[in-house]
Amino acid sequence: MKNCIDIKNPNECCGCAACLNICPKDAIVMIENEVGFIYPKVQEELCVNCGMCKSVCVFNKKGIGENKEPKVFAGVINDRETLKKSSSGGAFSAIANVILQEGGVVFGAAWEKDFSLSHIAAHSGEELEKLRGSKYVQSAIGTSFREAKTLLDAGKLVCYSGTPCQISGLKSYLGKDYENLLTVDIICHGVPSLKMLKDDLTFVSGKEIDELTDVKFRDKCYGWGTKGSITTKNKRIKYNAGTSPYYFYFLKGEVYRESCYNCRFPSEKRQGDITLGDYWGIKTELLKKLGDIDPDLGVSCVLVNTEKGEKWLDTAKEVLSLTVSNRKSVEKRNGQLIKHSTPLPEHQSLLEGYKTNGFSSFKAGYKKHTKDHIIRGIKNLIPSKIKRKINDFLSRS
Ligand SMILES: Cc1cc2nc3c(=O)[nH]c(=O)nc-3n(C[C@H](O)[C@H](O)[C@H](O)COP(=O)(O)OP(=O)(O)OC[C@H]3O[C@@H](n4cnc5c(N)ncnc54)[C@H](O)[C@@H]3O)c2cc1C
Ligand code: SF4
């Protein structure tokens, strides 16, 4: 009887690569499916049927965490330059810098030269730059869990950041708690595939991927929000739901990995010692308490889930301004803290279209949405008195 992973339903694999990392025979590789999501594949000739991959998989486990009610803050990094480069309030950089100063290593998601996204280790402030900023696509874990374990076993301080499923995968792979490990998860509603992103980048920029020099999903030169940019040698192109089918469908929640619609992690029990997100709604929730902090420059919500998280946040206080809040206040504009995304009716047809016709199916659907949106906008500009007269006229003719 086979004792290795056997994914019966694509919504029961988040691609965390814990199985790949734990396999003693390197028998597992990650393979892209037709729409670009990566899934583990066992190379039968190498497998010794030890069962380790099956037992490490979070989808074969009960329970997802035990932390108590978190302490919650609004957080903004004091350094303005870093704040500008961060997606929300730069809380990640504040915490990561403290870890580096203590001689530690920070893991997180970084662009490769060809705009693939991978988890890498940052040993210096310069390397940390690459982790900064949200990249709205699935990051490949590769063998970074093994790398983190080697460092942890050698007594090195490690901070590992990622989506809740990645942090869950890491903890399951490690199999025990390390005092010298700090985990940071982000509030997450889902990830599309890298293949979709690369198709979109080429479409929006009109350039080949190797002609792009930077991609930002959140560019603060457009303010704190969901507007980004693609940079080439000569120009900067706006990248947002108004220019990009991918970004549009990402924000609508239509093109995520199947496991994101079955995500186990929206819960009071968080995976990270610290959870970070955008404090959307800060102005209605906490404006009076913010003092001289400008909420328009971006504010992070910081959930402190464990004593270890509390200890490290305390150390970061010198570089991070914190305002006390509570979970309910964050949840109001961040439902994904407690509830996973639900696929809309268009989800299946979009993915089927992508399988058969490639990215043109995204473009066609997007064109229709934007056309409808413009028509709705024009209709809204017409005063209701005139609208009624037009309707009366049409019903009579
Ligand atoms: C796919 C995705 C979905 C998100 N959805 C929400 C949401 O619904 N609500 C919300 O409040 N916040 C969401 N966030 C988090 C938010 O965008 C910011 O990352 C968070 O507020 C931290 O911002 P910061 O300014 O402290 O640090 P930043 O410097 O902006 O964030 C950097 C951190 O994000 C990590 N990161 C970036 N891209 C990825 C990736 N693809 N996979 C794993 N880790 C990544 C880096 O490793 C690093 O830890 C999401 C982030 C991602 C990547
Ligand atoms: S360990 Fe992670 S990548 Fe492997 S099968 Fe389970 S969910 Fe998928």
Ligand code: SF4
């Ligand atoms: S059963 Fe053991 S050897 Fe086979 S793929 Fe899984 S971990 Fe690797």
Ligand code: SF4
């Ligand atoms: S929504 Fe859940 S499964 Fe999807 S990337 Fe985020 S944490 Fe992982």
